[in-house]
Amino acid sequence: MSENTSDVALADKFFEDFKRLKAEISKVIIGQDEVVNLLLTSIFCKGHSLLVGVPGLAKTLLIQTISSALDLSFKRIQFTPDLMPSDILGAETIDKDRNFKFIKGPIFANIILADEINRTPPKTQAALLESMQEYSVTVAGQHFDLDKPFFVLATQNPIEQEGTYPLPEAQLDRFLFNITLEYPTFQSEVDIVKNTTSDVENVVNHILDGEAVMNYQHLVRRVPIADNVVEYAVGLVHKTRIASNMAPSTTQEYIEWGAGPRASQNLVIAAKCNALVNGKYSPDIEDVQAVAKPILRHRIIRNFKAEAEGITIDKLIEDLL
Structure with missing residues (x-):
């Protein structure tokens, strides 16, 4: 990278912006430093992550906070046994003039939280995983590009296995990272309880935007x-x-x-x-x-x-x- 002075300057800026991002996220998320590191790395690598952890460890809050700091749109999809592919991708409906109109599903956002992905049957899992790979969806023969940057964080609960549909190895392979979310330490949990039981609301400022994220994604690829x-x-x-x-x-x-x-x-x-x-x-x-x-x-x-x-x-x- 030393030959390209603009890339060196951009790398220095990335280093500083990453520290600012971490500082902003730590206003809300306490004691999950490695998990935050890996999730941000996954986004800048243009990959997706699978997060395995028991309920109540603030997975939704974590990904919401990251999307706020990056100024990206966020949607949460709760996966259930009766969830259909159209509930994720969207579907065609007939409007008042009797014309077909496509109503976009929650997949049309920058950051998607696929909560408990193993609770839904393979057909619905595949609808999400296809969009992760292709960055587009096809509904009723029509092709739609997804918003970019596009990042999926899928979660799994490691305790309950009854009524679940484990992801096949070929589909697991599409995730860049498999991140294990552990219980917080004693001191971290004390800080979490203090933060979440007061009336003070921490405001997360926008550090980057979608264009900056994509510029850094290209920078990562150019690293020698x-x-x-x-x-x-x-x-x-x-x-x-x-x-x-x-x-x-x-x-x-x-x-x-x-x-x-x-x-x-x-x-x-x-x-x-x-x-x-x-x-x-x-x-x-x-x-x-x-x-x-x-x-x-x-x-x-x-x-x-x-x-x-x-x-x-x-x-x-x-x-x-």
């Missing part, structure tokens, strides 16, 4: 990366595949299926953004390692032995790193 860092990322993904000659004994013993090529692409693009976030102009191996867990944890399938011995996906990724 050394061949050895790309090779490390691809090698890490190959280590998850039991058929690969790079697979260590851990993979052979505990992994059923490894990650696909999209994982390698995502490791590189997320490492580029992680470098910018930390004030660097090019990513190194540490940047790849920093984003490895949320990128790989939904792309690796453990075998029966790993489940029986209680070996988690995160532990397997740590061993590979």
Whole structure:
């Protein structure tokens, strides 16, 4: 990036804007620093995220706050067993002149919160996932482009599995990150309770707008990366595949299926953004390692032995790193 002075200046501005964004979001969201980092990284990488956490951890408030700070439109869709694709995409209706008119669904927003995505049948899940991939929808033969930037945060509750439709691996692969939302620490929870039980309302200021977000998305793609860092990322993904000659004994013993090529692409693009976030102009191996867990944890399938011995996906990724 050193050859392009305008990109260097833009990278410096991105570093400062990212810090301002974090400061603005922290007015409302307390103690979820890593989650906020990953969600913002996902947006600037032009990706989508899956957030796994128990109810009551302010997932809706978190994504609302981010959309306010970025000055982007926000819609929340509550996924239920009876939700139809038309409830997401929109549908054609007949107006008073007996002409067909398309009424846009909630998918036509910049940021979508797909709450409890695994509560709805595969047909409705697929309607959302298609729009994530294509950035457009087709209804009754008509093609509609979605608003850009476009970001989907889908949530899942890890406790209740009754009456759910788990996302197939091929659809999980469309998410850049799988983020685990943990309970807050004691002190964070004290601060949360103080903040949310008073009559003071924190106002979130607009730090960026849609155009600035898209400019930074293009900047992330332009970040140069050394061949050895790309090779490390691809090698890490190959280590998850039991058929690969790079697979260590851990993979052979505990992994059923490894990650696909999209994982390698995502490791590189997320490492580029992680470098910018930390004030660097090019990513190194540490940047790849920093984003490895949320990128790989939904792309690796453990075998029966790993489940029986209680070996988690995160532990397997740590061993590979």
